[in-house]
Amino acid sequence: MRRDLPIILLLAWLLAPSWAAGGPVQDLIDRARPGETVIVPAGHHREHLKIDKPITLDGHDAATIDGGGEGIVIEITAPDVTIRNLRITGSGSTVSGEPCAIRALAGPVVIEHNTIDDCLFGIDLRESPGAIVRDNTIIGKDLEEARRGDAIRLWWCHESTVERNRVRRARDLVFWYSEGLTIRENRVEDSRYGLHFMYSHHTVLSRNDLRRNAVGIYLMYSNDITLEHNTMIANRGASGYGIGLKDCDNIIVRDNAMLANRVGIYIDNSPSSVDATGLLEGNTIADNGTGILATPNTHDNVFTHNALIENEEQAAAHGRGTLHLNSFSRDGVGNFWSDYPAFDGDNDGIGDLPYEPRSLFHSLLSAEPNLRIFLHSPAQQAIEFTARVVPELRPEPVLVDPAPLVDPPAMPEGPRDGRRAPMLALGSALILVAGGLGGVLTHGQIRTPTYRRDAQ
Amino acid sequence: MIEARSITKRFGRTTAVDGISFCHERGAIALWGSNGAGKTTLIRCLLGILRCGGSARICGIDVRRRGRLARALVGYVPQELAFHDDARLGRAIAFFASLRRVSHEDAARALALVSLNGHETKRVRDLSGGMKQRLALAIAMLGDPPVIVLDEPTSNLDSEGRHEVVHTLRSLKQQGKTILFASHRPDEIISLADRVLVLERGRIVRDTTPIGLWPHERAVKTIRLHLVGTPEPEAARILLREGFAVHCNGSGLCVAVPRDRKASPISVLARHEIEVRDLEVLEEVDTSEASS
Amino acid sequence: MLCVARREFVDAIAGKWFLLCSLTFALLALAISFVSLSTAGSHAFAGFSKTTAGLLNLVMLVVPLMALTSGSASIAAERERGTLLYLLAQPISRVELLLGKYLGLSGALICSICVGFAISAIVLAWHAGSAGAGSYALLVANTIVLALAMLSTAFLVSVLARRASIASGISIFLWLTLVFLSDLGLMAGTILFKLRVQEVFALAIVNPMQAFKMGVIHAMNDSLDVLGPVGAYATHTLGNALPLILAGVLVIWIALPLLLASLCFARRSTL
Incomplete structure (x- = not known):
């Protein structure tokens, strides 16, 4: 067992009451009246927030809410909540309970201009129709693909808009049972499914940019x-x-x-x-x-x-x-x-x-996918050539x-890399290698030696 | 200088060299025997070109263990001269000079010694047989090795070329080189060798001197006999048994005979009912310097 | 040893066959660069572009042929001409002679490969810029390794064969086998015996051509998933060890035949 465990336990006991009572930001929220804007003071706040009334939470790009690696960082249970300009970090990382940066259980909500990192799930909207999720940057936990969570998940959120978000290293951006969505100009990289639709109809997806995912x-x-x-x-x-x-x-x-x-x-x-x-x-x-x-x-x-x-x-x-x-x-x-x-x-x-x-090789491939290992080899050319010569072998x-x-x-x-210099340099380097080798290996052999002078 | 201890070499079932031992210090030693007697194989074993049983030493250096060092002390002229035909003469000798770690000046000197200087830009394939042989000799003399080994050095030459080669070798001998050569020409052996090893079927059958082999050396002539029908090796065996020095090389039977009894082998063969179709008296190498 | 290497190099460069091969290689590389540039503009989204694919195929055909034929002639032809005897009578050991020749011929091969690729690189630089310069350099490096491996194999053939004609015959057959027959056979085997991915992979990389190809593709894409289930299997189970394994196969193909050739040549009881 770790030696410092008692200390951790002691700290946890000391800190636990402060969670229960809510931290300074939660206090601000609790004191705010519906419709008000709560400015989160600049700095690092190790807190879990619950928002149960229609307010706006604004971090002015200077505040961080840190869940400390546990649970849900911000939970919204009322409609018409806006969260913007915050950095949200440190959700739990076990899949059970699906810990996330922001979870909304009511709608509509607006989540914009936030930066989310080190969270298992990013923005999880459940039955929050008319939601707007835009201009957020979400970077997932550094876990293997199977253990990551979704960057953005919409569940029964009709008529929502998801736009201009940037996502890296997450699982999916997934949309369940949501209709009439607007999904545009999102950029998803190094994740599993860039944009994933399940039972979600009547939607336009436009100008999204999906790179290096398992599926775009x-x-x-x-x-x-x-x-x-x-x-x-x-x-x-x-x-x-x-x-x-x-x-x-x-x-x-x-x-x-x-x-x-x-x-x-x-x-x-x-x-x-x-x-x-x-x-x-x-x-x-x-x-x-x-x-x-x-x-x-x-x-x-x-x-x-x-x-x-x-x-x-x-x-x-x-x-x-x-x-x-x-x-x-x-x-x-x-x-x-x-x-x-x-x-x-x-x-x-x-x-x-x-x-x-009619490619014989490709027709063989569809019968036996393992043959793809022979792609780009002369044997592949040989097979295609044979099929061209022997028409009986040509597939449908x-x-x-x-x-x-x-x-x-x-x-x-x-x-494109329009510069010519590197490639030219490579070409010249190759010629230099050849020339150098040639020079070393023909040293003293280019000219036929003559000995006339010595003979006299 | 050259020391062989029970050198044995088998090619499959045939034994080409069968336990040959000898030791030679100074001067020229000749290997005499008909084709297939094992001369060439013995030479290759001595140089470590072929792996063989027994051991060979050159100037005290074990050829098998330290072949490189041993071969640096030996200049070698092979039986069949094979050069890279495309190469020019100058390039060829420069290559061998670099192999033997010999300077350009020494290469030039060796070339001048066989008076091939001035021919450097000629292609090797355009050289005459004599010039090739001289080139080989020049290569053998690169780096001034104490031992020179030659395998039938005059076999492809006309009489003039032969004379030249023998002359060169004699002067090398006078410089104190140890020379080992295989030959089937009695006149060559008489004019050059101090000692003769007679080889037969891979063994030394006699270790003697040219005078011991041919007592009337000054009166010896080489004749070439052309037979009717009978295979030459059989006739050669008969003549050997009668005490003649014989060499058979496929185009007639070369026999050393006393000057005044040139017909004697014919009568010997006649006794064995072998008919001689033609007789040729080969031109003479001047042997008057042999004793000098 | 170096002087043997030098002479071998000069002889190779001056040889007609070698020159023909080098020229062919350079011209085809040039043609591939031009053709792939002319089709469909200049998009290069894949690290593995059509140019590299074309060059890859060219390399796998021409370079082994060059290496195998020139290498198989080396010792066998000298033996047949009688020059081997002469060389062995010089103060040089058999292993030195062999390695010297290997060195010289590899030098010649590397020169010819570099020149061929250099010409095509200059054309690409002019028309397509420098995208993929890194991949291109990797392709060149891998090609050189492949050439050395094939040369090494050729030397083994050359040492063992009795005559030069037999040696070149065997080398042509080897070329056919490595380039076509073994792959086609393995394809048939994969279909007939329903080989599993790991079996197909293990059998495929034994062929230096395939190891070379996978090495190049892995270097460019950082994975072999282009090559279907087998490639994906290799990428995921072997991970970072994969490029090492592929390089290892080629290194074995360089070292093992050369070692065997040296041993056989040194212990040979005849010339």
Whole structure:
């Protein structure tokens, strides 16, 4: 046992009454009248707060509320509470009880301009409709992914707005049973699911930026959602989808960029209802392991005006299936495929031949995913070559785009490094290495030695 | 200088060298014997090029344990001259000079000694047989080693070239070098060697002098016999039994004979019902300096 | 030893086959850089871009071929020409001779690799800037290690083979095996026997080509999850040890064949 345990126990006993009685900030809250603004004095306050009346708590960017590593730091039980300009830290870290920085059990509330760190859950809104969560920065506890909590969770919070939040190292931003939300311009990095929808319908998600998460946007059992102008980069975790759709009806995915994810967009049985559809339009899907991945039963999605560029595998269906139940053109306009050998005799911008990818290696991959370890090796080329030479071996095309676009749409700029110097320096360094080696190893051998002088 | 103790070398089932021991201090020693007698293999074992049973020492240095050091004391001229044909003469000798850690000046001196200076930019493959042989000799003399080992040094040369080589070797001997060479030319041996080891099937059968081998050395001629039908090794064996010095190299049988009895081997062979088709008297190496 | 290395280097550089290979390599590297630049603009979101993928494939084809063919000729050809005998009669030990030749040929290979990559680097610098310069340097370094490993293997072949033609035959076969046959065989095995991820991984990295490829990809992406379940398994179970293991495989492929070659050559009872 630790030797200092008695001291800790003593301290705990001494401090416990002060919690029960509430600290200085809690005193301010208790004394405030509804509608008033409580200014939290600048400095570090080791307290747990309970707010049970409609007030505004403002830290003026100088106050910290520290839960000391236990429980919920701020609990709101009344509607019309605003919390702003605070730093909130030190919630509990055991999953039981879901300790968090801010929990609201009533709504609406406004949570804005706060910085939250070292908390298991960040902002947890339960039945707080009309909530506004904006401009918060949330950095999760330094735990492995499975033990982290959600950065923002909305549970039965219709008509809420979540915007311009920045999240790092959390589990999810998750929305349960909430409709009519506005989710925009959030940035989520290094978390599990960047934006996660469960049974939440009728929402627009726009201009969110999701990087290096397990999944960028994951919609499950949620219908009538529009995803617009979102950017999903390098989401390569266990699932690794830029966008994942599971059993969702009437989803519109428009003008998003899915770049360098393991899978650009993953469609699992969406739409799931009869008569429902899905539309993917104008998206840029580039540099992913697989551009479009779908379960074989996926149907009635329309893909048009998308650009599929240099994905290791442009499109695939699980388990040797195909994507033939979906259409890859609308009104005679298909998609741009970077591996399409464009041939456009009539110059109308639409290729004269349909795009039909038939890769034997990729068809083997869908049968035996373990073979992916042989990607980027000459053996892969050998297999493709064989399939080209022996047509009997060519697999069925996984999809047919009857009207592929010839010209690529405009691409978003990647993180370019326009400087020439480092690469030039590298090139020159290589030449120097070669020259130096050559110099050392040919020393005295370039010129044929002659001995005429000595002979005389 | 050169010391061999029961050197044995087997290639599979055949024993090429079978327990050869000898010791040689100064002067020139020749290995005499027909092809396959084990001369070349013995030389390679002595230099540590081949792993073998027994032990060899050069100037007291164990060849197997300290081969590098031992070989630094030996200049070697192989039987078949093989150079990197693309290389130029100057580059070739410079390479061997650096291998033997010899200065450029010494390399130049060695080249001048065989009067190849001035040919440095010639490609090795364009050199004549004689020039190649001289190059090999120059390489062997790099760093002025006390021991020089030659494996049939004149086999590819015309009479003039041969004369030149023998002359050079004789002057080296006079400088006090120890020379070990294999040869199948009695005239060469007579003019150069102080001692002859006669090898047969990998063993030393006689350890003698040229005069012991050919008592009338001044009267000895080498003739080449071309036979009808009969295999040469068989005929060689018969002649050896009769006391002739024989060497068979695939294109006729070379026999050393007294000057006035050139036909004697023919009659010996006739007794064994072997017919001689043609006889050639090989030109003579001037042996008058042999005793000097 | 150094003088043997020097001569070997000069001979290699002057040799037609080597020059042809180097030229091919440089030209193809250049072509890949141009082609990958021309397609679809200049986005580079993945650390592992199309250029690197193309160069990776090129390296895996050409570099082992160069190393194997030039290395397998080294001892065997000298033996056949008779020059080996001459060299061994000089004050140099067999191991020194072998290592000297290895040194010289590796120098030549490294030169040719560096020049090829340098040309392509300059083109990339001009047209695409310096994004990925770090990855590029890593690719070059890994390529050199792969070349050394293949050269080492070739030396073992060269020491053991009786004739130069046999040695080059074996080296071509080895090339085919390492580049194509073993992977294809392992693919078939994976499908037929339903090999588990750890089995596939263990069998795959035995091949220096695969170890090289995974090393490059890991260096660029900091994980192998691009390579499917097997890659993800390796990344997650081995963690930080993974790059060390991959490098270790290549180091073993350098050291072990060279050691065996030295031993065989030194203990050989014939030339």
